[in-house]
Amino acid sequence: MSMLDDALHIPGLRESPGCSTHALRRMMAGELEGEAAAQLRQHLSACSRCRSSWSALEEEQRRFASEIPFEPFAERVRGRAARARPARHVWRPALAAAAAMMLVVWAGPRLFHASETESPRNRIKGGGALQLYIGGAGATPRLARAGEPLAPGERVRVGYSSAGHRYIAVISIDEQGEVSPLYPESGVSLRSADGSGPHLMPDSLEFSGPGFERVVAIFSNAPLPIEQVAEAARREFERAGALERMAPLGIGDEESAQLLLKP
Amino acid sequence: MGPKLQVLQGGARGERDELRELYERHGAAVRARCSYLLGDRFEAEDAMHDVFARAWRSLAEFRREASPSTWLMRIATHHCLNLLRARKAQWREELEQLARIRPVGDDGRISIEGRDLVRALLGRFDEETQAAAIHYYVDEMTLEEVGALLGRSIPTVRKRLAEFAKVAREELGQLSRRDAAAASGEAGRGRER
Numbered sequence: 001m002s003m004l005d006d007a008l009h010i011p012g013l014r015e016s017p018g019c020s021t022h023a024l025r026r027m028m029a030g031e032l033e034g035e036a037a038a039q040l041r042q043h044l045s046a047c048s049r050c051r052s053s054w055s056a057l058e059e060e061q062r063r064f065a066s067e068i069p070f071e072p073f074a075e076r077v078r079g080r081a082a083r084a085r086p087a088r089h090v091w092r093p094a095l096a097a098a099a100a101m102m103l104v105v106w107a108g109p110r111l112f113h114a115s116e117t118e119s120p121r122n123r124i125k126g127g128g129a130l131q132l133y134i135g136g137a138g139a140t141p142r143l144a145r146a147g148e149p150l151a152p153g154e155r156v157r158v159g160y161s162s163a164g165h166r167y168i169a170v171i172s173i174d175e176q177g178e179v180s181p182l183y184p185e186s187g188v189s190l191r192s193a194d195g196s197g198p199h200l201m202p203d204s205l206e207f208s209g210p211g212f213e214r215v216v217a218i219f220s221n222a223p224l225p226i227e228q229v230a231e232a233a234r235r236e237f238e239r240a241g242a243l244e245r246m247a248p249l250g251i252g253d254e255e256s257a258q259l260l261l262k263p
Numbered sequence: 264m265g266p267k268l269q270v271l272q273g274g275a276r277g278e279r280d281e282l283r284e285l286y287e288r289h290g291a292a293v294r295a296r297c298s299y300l301l302g303d304r305f306e307a308e309d310a311m312h313d314v315f316a317r318a319w320r321s322l323a324e325f326r327r328e329a330s331p332s333t334w335l336m337r338i339a340t341h342h343c344l345n346l347l348r349a350r351k352a353q354w355r356e357e358l359e360q361l362a363r364i365r366p367v368g369d370d371g372r373i374s375i376e377g378r379d380l381v382r383a384l385l386g387r388f389d390e391e392t393q394a395a396a397i398h399y400y401v402d403e404m405t406l407e408e409v410g411a412l413l414g415r416s417i418p419t420v421r422k423r424l425a426e427f428a429k430v431a432r433e434e435l436g437q438l439s440r441r442d443a444a445a446a447s448g449e450a451g452r453g454r455e456r
Contacts (some may be wrong), residue, residue: 006427010432013377013400022402026332028381029288057291068308073290073315074282080316104397178320231324238341239414241390 018043019050021057025109028057128168128219129254131159131198147212149261155204156260158183161191162199165219165253169229170201173246175211177237179230182215187225189252207262214243214259220252281322285315289332293339299382299401300343310346314339337412340397344390384431391415392423399424 008014011104023040028033044050134154135141144156158170167189170182180224182189193199207213218229232249240246248255293314297307317338318325328334383398385393391413398409399420410420 005421005425008399008421008428010400010428011435012382014383014403020403020405022332022336022398022408024402025292025336025402029292029332031330031332060295061291064294068290068294068311070283070286073286073312074279076312077282077315077319078278080312081319177317191393201316227323234321234324238338241341241345 007199016047016049019047019053021053024050024054024057037091053185073081074218077160093181128165128213128254130162130170130215130217130254130258132159132260133157133159133200133216135204142256144260145263147259150207150261150263151171152263154263155206157204157213158201158217159198160192160201160217160256161197163254165221166192167220167252168192169218169220169224169226169252170215171226171230171233172215173216173233173237173243174207174209174213175243177234179233179237180190181226183233184226186226189218189220189229190226191223192219209262212259212261214257216244216249216255216257218249219254219256220254223254249260282319285318289314289335290333290419291411293335296339297343299339299378300397306346310343311339314342317342333412336398336402337394340394340404344393345387347385348390349389379434381427382432384427387430388423388427392427395423396427404438 004138021034024044027037032132044054063243065087132144133141134144134148134150134156141157150156160168160170162168168183169189171179172182173179182205216233218224229249229251232251236246236249237243246257248257290311294307297310297314298304300308301307314335318335325331325334346455378401381396383394388396393416394413395409398404399406400413404412406417406420406424409415409424410417412418415423
């Protein structure tokens, strides 16, 4: 008790700083080795509270094994893991349609100057920036606004200005925290196009599933494994708890993000 | 977090074995966290499967974790707190309910189990404080561990926990006073104190 910070003390909780259910769980899961394991064993031999916690964990383990059989568990986990993967596909436009979209986009240079990303904190002024264009479903391609709702059948084309950064990687993340590597789908960041841009990525994307989707571009001067970017995105999503509260991923040299609302 | 030797699994070891390892090592802990937060057994099992599905989808990331237990407890806690937020309306009644069902203390003092008190108070706090309180008071992680897990500095974690502890002590005090009032009310045949 005296070792515990008084400001944090609640009667009946954490009476002894040496006791830790978490440490016991880690030991039970085989995660503690060497010195840490030896220390905990020593503590266990001297602490009746932790010995009874240990027995409670063993009992919990027995109950779990008898109440949740492995086979149905495995089946449900696999089934859900597969289902939760968004049925997302890349729309490959017919050549003529692609050309038409390009034409309209490129015929409207003012669009680019009016470009804006979601929020200034995600973008350093004058630096690399993401631009999303919405097209398809008979609509005139337009620059997406932050959080813009997509109509059914509309597709998204990813554009960017690299502002001198040599590499770009683009991922998207949905409301469940599911991350999809977009450019590239695997491997390391793509070499960005020279010139001020904006440059368009090949193909347009159709995002499926409900809710918002956050598209994040990471600019860097050295190539980054896309899986590393995806992992940073998952981490930040977990931390923030929601797409709209996500901060920059803190990876690469610069980043830019935008939300879209899926149909 | 130093480098950790890991055997990278090739095709020889099947998916089944990997899943079985997750199940055997972490199943009970994840279920316990879901039950603790959600209460309802079926809801808890549902959430548990979701948490493992999440781990299964991110297996590469999961394998790189220095402590898979810590990772899973973080994900499970986060997932359940999100589910709880979706049924926010019930938060208010938690403490009332707890006060009704708690066992009678043998020394006339509050005998709410600490974990239950933490659970009942969660609704008063933002998500970060909720997670900090669960990992600190229920998991009994150190301040350093909670800080690392939440990506926050130790002073920040300490501040959140101090706020939590303050409210908890106030609630305990109120419950004690109510007990005293009830006891004297009984003695005086329903007379209000």
